[in-house]
Structures are given as C-alpha cells and as structure tokens.
Amino acid sequence: NAGVTQTPKFQVLKTGQSMTLQCAQDMNHEYMSWYRQDPGMGLRLIHYSVGAGITDQGEVPNGYNVSRSTTEDFPLRLLSAAPSQTSVYFCASSYRATNEKLFFGSGTQLSVL
Amino acid sequence: AQSVAQPEDQVNVAEGNPLTVKCTYSVSGNPYLFWYVQYPNRGLQFLLKYITGDNLVKGSYGFEAEFNKSQTSFHLKKPSALVSDSALYFCAVRDWGSGNTPLVFGKGTRLSVIA
Numbered sequence: 001n002a003g004v005t006q007t008p009k010f011q012v013l014k015t016g017q018s019m020t021l022q023c024a025q026d027m028n029h030e031y032m033s034w035y036r037q038d039p040g041m042g043l044r045l046i047h048y049s050v051g052a053g054i055t056d057q058g059e060v061p062n063g064y065n066v067s068r069s070t071t072e073d074f075p076l077r078l079l080s081a082a083p084s085q086t087s088v089y090f091c092a093s094s095y096r097a098t099n100e101k102l103f104f105g106s107g108t109q110l111s112v113l
Numbered sequence: 114a115q116s117v118a119q120p121e122d123q124v125n126v127a128e129g130n131p132l133t134v135k136c137t138y139s140v141s142g143n144p145y146l147f148w149y150v151q152y153p154n155r156g157l158q159f160l161l162k163y164i165t166g167d168n169l170v171k172g173s174y175g176f177e178a179e180f181n182k183s184q185t186s187f188h189l190k191k192p193s194a195l196v197s198d199s200a201l202y203f204c205a206v207r208d209w210g211s212g213n214t215p216l217v218f219g220k221g222t223r224l225s226v227i228a
Contacts (some may be wrong), residue, residue, distance in 0.1 A: 005155075033215060040122075042220035043157075043203065050213050058215065090156055097213040102149075104156030 006105035024089030136204030
C-alpha cells in the first residue's frame with residue numbers, strides 16, 4: 001500500500017519557469033490538499049479538494065493552480081515560479097473532508113532561483 | 114474563524130523526564146483537535162485526536178493529550194521522554210460546525226530530548 005506519493009522529491013527552478021508537483025493516493029480518499037511549510041510559519045494550506053471535480057482555495061493560493069479530474073490525483077501547478085515559492089510542499093489526503101486523520105506524502109523540496 | 118497557537122518554538126527535556134508541548138485554540142463552536150509529529154525529512158504523521166468524550170486522549174508512541182475546555186488548551190504529554198521523540202510537533206484544530214473547512218495548523222514546536 002503506497003499511501004500518498006509525491007513527485008519529484010527535489011526540484012530547482014528558475015524564476016518564471018512553470019512546473020507541476022504530482023500527488024497521488026491509492027486509498028480512495030475523497031479529500032486531498034496541498035500545504036507549504038516554511039520556517040517559523042508552520043503549515044499553510046494552498047488548495048484543497050473534497051472530491052473529484054471540486055477544488056477550493058486555502059490560505060495562500062496565489063501563484064498556484066490545482067485540478068482534480070480523478071479521485072487519485074491532485075497535481076499542483078506553479079504557473080510562473082517566484083523565489084517566494086521556495087518551500088517544502090506536502091500533499092495530504094483523508095477518507096472524507098470531515099475525517100481529519102490526514103495522511104501526508106514525504107514532501108517536495110522546491111528552490112526557485 | 115478558527116486558530117491555534119503553540120507558544121513555544123522549542124522545548125528541551127532530558128531523557129526519562131516528563132514532557133509537555135503546549136497548544137491553545139480558538140473556535141466559535143466545539144473543536145476537533147489533533148496532534149501530528151514530523152520527523153526529519155518526512156511528512157507529518159498523525160498522533161492523536163480529540164472529538165468528544167474523555168478529556169484525556171491516548172495516542173501513538175505513548176503520547177497523550179489533555180483537553181481543557183475552560184482554558185481552551187490541548188497540551189501534548191508523555192510521562193517519560195525518549196531521544197527518539199525528538200521531532201517537530203504540530204497542533205491542529207477544526208470547528209465542528211464549519212462544514213468542509215480544513216484543519217488549521219499551529220506553527221509547530223521543536224522537541225529536543227537530550228540523553
């Protein structure tokens with residue numbers, strides 16, 4: 001059972017480049033979310049989804065897009081990377097939106113130069 | 114609005130001593146409360162949660178947390194700390210009546226257990 005899988009683990013981008021962080025879960029979870037973790041800031045929610053075809057903004061959505069075409073996948077797109085987006089990104093999922101035992105991926109460390 | 118505060122950035126404790134990691138919360142209704150732990154270069158792992166019932170909640174790895182409604186607190190405790198408990202700990206809260214509003218996490222407390 002793979003759980004929540006994030007790729008890549010590390011990425012370096014130049015300012016202005018775009019990229020997609022991948023997240024997949026094999027637990028048939030309805031709820032999926034993306035967080036960024038910065039020193040002294042804790043975890044901040046970027047976007048979340050309560051089911052296929054439904055997405056919503058979190059605390060810090062600017063500069064990021066998401067889509068949820070399947071239950072399993074929830075990719076996070078950086079449209080035009082900025083140094084302020086240098087961070088560690090975590091994808092998390094749970095069975096239902098109201099069941100908050102979140103399962104986290106191992107993270108993607110992103111550096112934007 | 115819901116919020117959570119972890120007043121200590123760092124907690125140091127000697128191995129074998131009891132440990133406490135503090136958390137206070139604010140919600141308009143009744144809270145769901147959670148503790149997660151993050152080991153180096155890993156994602157967060159669920160430790161325990163409080164929804165209703167007994168104010169003392171037991172979780173993984175010998176941890177427990179005490180819900181105190183009057184003080185709006187949910188402190189994480191362990192009777193005897195291990196060096197392997199050294200990690201980053203996050204408290205999180207959600208209001209029961211807030212629909213699908215996601216969890217709000219605190220900024221985290223780094224626990225260092227010294228041998």
